[in-house]
Amino acid sequence: MIPYGKHLVDEDDIDAVVDVLRNQFLTQGAVVPQFENALCGYTGANYCVAVNSATSGLHVACLAAGVAAGDSVWTVPNSFVASANCALYCGASIDFVDIDPLTRNIDINALDNKLQHAAKQNCLPKALIVVHFSGLSCDMQRIHKITQMYSIVLIEDAAHGLGGSYQQSKIGSCVYSDMAVLSFHPVKSITSAEGGAVLTNQNHFHEKLTLFAKHGVTKDPLQYRGESHGPWYYQQLELGYNYRLSDLHAALGLSQLKKLDVFIQKRSELAKVYDETLADLPLKLPVVEPHFKSAWHLYMVELTQHDRQNIYQLLHKKGIGVNVHYIPIHLQPFYQKVGFKQGDFPVSEHFYQHALTLPLFPSLSHEEQLKVVDVLHEVLL
């Protein structure tokens, strides 16, 4: 079976992890700060806090944004549940804005309308979490302009986005946002096994992110309330969590980061082959507009004539491990209990009904990709 996604770990990566195992520190050593600095260097963001998953990153980003009980957070239904759960972890409520059928990212006109309405009702969200679906950046300049008008904290769920760019900047640069959250889960652009990071350009967010990800505890005397008791001293200032990334994971991430551009180049080449070889099929292919460079986390097609269930099964029978992203969050039983229902976000629901994720990962061989293309022709023509 050719899977839809797969990590690529080589001997350099293995050596980097083994080096840490031979060292004094398995966690909280020098490698995590090295990884954080390298992520700042790559994306152009000023600050980075490495965490043990993007899910943790989204949680601390919401906490740093001040999201709490009584607040509301908005995101899109076309994402993994973590993009919404983080608001609920903080005691806030969640609401959704539907997606644009072309980009499959947040529909900015719908966002604008919903915000105008919310402003009139005095129920504006505290934070907006936009998702760079499949590695394609949202139109951040436009979104930033709108959220600034209402003083809404803008968080990028960039779990799919590392390696992509928007205008002149890398995804994660936070040029048009307050914080951006990365994931290093194995199917993502690079992996640290589990892992994530939050990037920001603002010192006050960086301080809060660091606190919330590390038990709410600081060893920085400048932050103490009152006097230090001595060199051993620390203070807990917030109710934080243990969301730290270990040095072992950071070593893998740091080693992988060196290969990120090669990985993205390979993903882009594979995407181009799909663009060219699938153009004659009854499929809606992904569109990347000028000024955007996708990280190509996923290559998603929409079936325009066939039944998705049937095609999914046929492809699997023939060894093509296609997948489906995403079951709209508001259709999950948990979110139905909260009050959302079928029909609330029709574009995300339509996309879900017709979408297929084709195999795309740096080690996908030319022969394997041709097999995917041939089998698609066989079942769709």
Ligand SMILES: Cc1ncc(COP(=O)(O)O)c(C=O)c1O
């Ligand atoms: C858009 C999005 N956000 C957040 C996450 C959560 O990432 P992690 O597994 O690193 O917690 C995922 C995971 O697939 C995702 O796709």
